[in-house]
Amino acid sequence: MSTRTAALDAVIFGVDIQSGDVRGDSPSYALVVFDGEEIERDVVSYRKLRRRIDEEEPALLATDNMYELAEDKDALIHFLGSLPAGTRLVQVTGxxxxxxxxxxxxxxxxxxxxxxxxxxxxxxxxxxxxxxxEVTAFTDTTEVKVARGRSTGGGGGWSEDRYTRRIHGSVKRRTREVESELDDAGLEYERDVTEKYGGFSNAIFTVEARPEEIPVSAGRSGDVRVEIERKRRDGIEFRPLAKRREHVIVGIDPGTTTAVAVLGLEGEVLDVLSTRTADTAAVIEWIVERGRPLLVAADVTPMPGTVEKIRRSFDAAGWTPDRDLPVDVKKHRTREVGYDNDHERDAIAAALGAYDAHVDQFERVAAKVPPRQELGTVLSRVIADEESVEAVLEDLQDDDADDEEEHEHVERELTAEERRIKQLDGQVERLQDHVETLEETIEAKDDRIDDLEDELSNARREERREARERREVTRLERENDRLERELESERETVEELEGKLDRLKALWKLDHSNFADVAEKKAGLVPVKVIEQFTTDDIEAAHERFGLAEDDVILLRDASGAGRSTAERLADVNPKVVLRNGQLSGMADRVLFEREIPVAPADLVTVQEVDELAVARESEIEDAIADWEERAAERERQQSAEMVDRLISEHRADRSEPS
Structure with a gap:
């Protein structure tokens, strides 16, 4: 479908000022809504016109004077920027x-x-x-910005870190979605992203397309906002709705294969078509896309019905030769033109024949047409309608005289109040520009603040990590000290146990070895457990080392100085005999005697020491015990005699006292 046909499928608003003035108060507009078939007419205020444009979003907003919708250039740019994305302003008069x-x-x-x-x-x-x-102040390039929809500021800490990471992650996900949508639509674009902690803080897509062609919608959703804005031009630009279609000469050769040739008004071949499948409508559309036929020609007489039908559809003049063009004439006339088959040759020959027949007339008319007037328009009326050149030019000049002043695009003189309003509007515009500049500055500073906050957050995280590491190191050092103390204690315990084990091994050896260095062998030997001094501490130490038990033979290297408690502690062991070096204290001697613990001088027994252990002959031990028993019996007799003597003395003393 051609561009022209497509336009008829869209809703078009035609507007013209009905009353008032856009520079004054409350202008009203004549509004025509045209969809190619039906027409709706209405008179609306400026406010209602804008509301209907926003609600119905027409494809084209057509007017004969763009300054009927805006008072000046700045207002026009603002008006263009406020139109819906799919609506274009069209000035139909040029x-x-x-x-x-x-x-x-x-x-x-x-x-x-x-x-x-x-x-x-x-x-x-x-x-x-x-x-x-089309009147436009914007390029066909659009910026799509994906940015944060919420501020990332807060009180700090892990919660803020997670919040910031979530927002930046959402922006990154939405950026990828937009990128995928642009790729699916086959649009060319450039992407510029700002990476932040956890994702993106913003992403800008520069897309080579109009907003209505971009499959992305602007708006805010959760943590993300999407903004769509076309890039502005430096000024106002006009674009023709369709490529200008010049007047042309068309030659047609109908048949099973239809050929069409299009010539310019100077006889140059512009395009050639040959087809076996296109119908008449398709051929007409092909011609429309290449120009406006001034002449439609055939190479035979009379004009074939198909060619005549096409001619009437354009209301163009027809041309046929006086008789069918011979093949040699057609070949000679097209000798300098390229073609693919005989059908194209015949169509070109027909068009060139029409040009040759009218070239003198073209030159005469061109000499009379003013430079500003379109030659094709005059030629079409002269050739098709058979009007004179002078009549056509006079008619066109009359139209200009009637409408020139009415449609002149010149701004009228403003009143003092309107000038003041315009001045204030200019100030507002400048202030708005300043506000936009400040907002951009604020946004840049916000981005800088975000960067610094991210750096601060990272520094805080690093500081917290280092603090955790320091605490962990301190804890490990304390744990290490504790373990070292435990290790030292265990080592001491091990040493102590090893000493005890060595002593036990020695005792075992005492019971199981043959003592080769002792005069007599194992038979008749008993172990002797040595206590260095007759004190409670040494008794306990010996007990820890050897394990003092009943019927042990104990040697006191120094028997002096013991008191009652020490003697009682030794008596509690109930040894077989106590061998002493030195004299016992009276108290110790009395306690041991009363507890019937044998005590003998160490000189009575030969004690031999092996490493830390000692042994003695059992016979000598028995002799020492026997000696103690004799001394003990004598001591008991003495004590008994002394007691008898004391009793007698006491009795005598009692009797000698006077009664």
């Missing part, structure tokens, strides 16, 4: 030097009247036919 609407409507066969509603309808119909220029 670009920088517009023509009167009546002339444009007449040239394109569109009904025209001076009533505002009729002018609005004419504008809508012209725009539907792709007549006019």
């Amino acid at each position: 670009a920088e030097q517009p023509e009167p609407l009546s002339r444009v409507a007449s040239r394109h066969g569109v009904p025209y009247g001076k009533d505002p509603m009729q002018e609005a309808e004419a504008a809508a119909r012209l725009a539907a036919a792709n007549v006019g220029h």
Whole structure:
């Protein structure tokens, strides 16, 4: 489908000022809504017009004067920026030097009247036919910005870190979604992202497309916002809705294979088509895309029905030769033109024949047409309608005279109040620009703050990590000290146990070895357990070393100094005999005697020491015990005699006392 046909499928608004002025108060507009078939007419205020544009989003907003919608250039740029993404403003009367609407409507066969509603309808119909220029202040490049939808500021700590990481992660995910959508749509773009802790803080896509062509919607969702904005131009630009279609000469060779040749008004071949499948409608559409036929020609007489049908569809003049063109003539005329088959050759020959027949007329008319007037328009009326050049030019000049002043695109003189309003609007615009600059500065500073907060957050995390490491090192050092103390204690215990084990081994040896260095062998020997001094501490130490037990033979290296408690502690062991070096204290001697513990001088027994152990002959031990028993018996007799003597003395003393 061609661009022209597609325009008829869209809703088009045609507008013209009904009353008032856009520079004043409450202008009203004649509004025509045209969809290619039906027409709706209404008179609306400026506010209602804007509301309907926003709600219905027409494809084209057509007018004969763009300054009927905005008071000046700045206001026009603002108006263009506020239109829906799919709506384009079209000035149907031209670009920088517009023509009167009546002339444009007449040239394109569109009904025209001076009533505002009729002018609005004419504008809508012209725009539907792709007549006019799009008015734009923006490029076809659009910026899509994906950014944070919430601030990341907070009180710090792990919660803020997780919150920031979540937001940046959401921006990163949405960025990837937008990128995927742009890729799926086959759009060219450049991406610029700002990476932050946990993801992206923002991403900007520069897309080579209009906003309506981008499959992404602006808005805020959760932690993310998406903004879509077209890039502005330096000024206002006009773009023709369709490529200008010049007047052309068309030659057609119908048949099973249809061939069409298109020539310019100077006889140059512009394009050639040969097809076996296209029907008449497709051929007509192909011609429409290449120009407006001034002449439609055939190479035979009379004109074939198919060619005649195509000619009538364009309301163009026809041409046929006086008789069918011979093949040699066609070959000679097309000798300098390239073609693929005989059908294309015949179509080119027909078009060139029409050009040759009218070339003198073209030159005469061109000499009379002013430079600003379109030659093709005059030629079409002279050739097709058989009007004189002078009549056509006079008619076109009359149209210009009627409408020139009415449609002049010159801003009128402003009143003092309007000038003041414009001045204030300028101040507002400058302040808005300043606000935008400040907002950009704030945004840049916010980004810098975010960067610094991220750095601070990272530094805090690093500091917390180092503090945890220091605490862990301190804990491990304390644990190490404790373990070292335990190890030292265990070592001491091991040493103590090893000493005890050595002593036990020695005792075992005493019972099981043959004592080769002792005069007599094992028979008749008993172990002797040595206590260095007769003190409680040494008794306990010996007990720890050897394990003092009943019937042990104990040697006191120094028997002096013991008191009652020490003697009783030794008596509790109930040894077989105590061998002493030195004299016992009276108290110790009395305690041991009373407890019937044998005590003998060490000199009575030969004690031999092996390492830390000692042994003695059992016979000598028995002799020492026997000696103690004799001394003990004598001591008991003495004590008994002394007791008898004491009793006698006491009795005598009692009797000698006077009664």
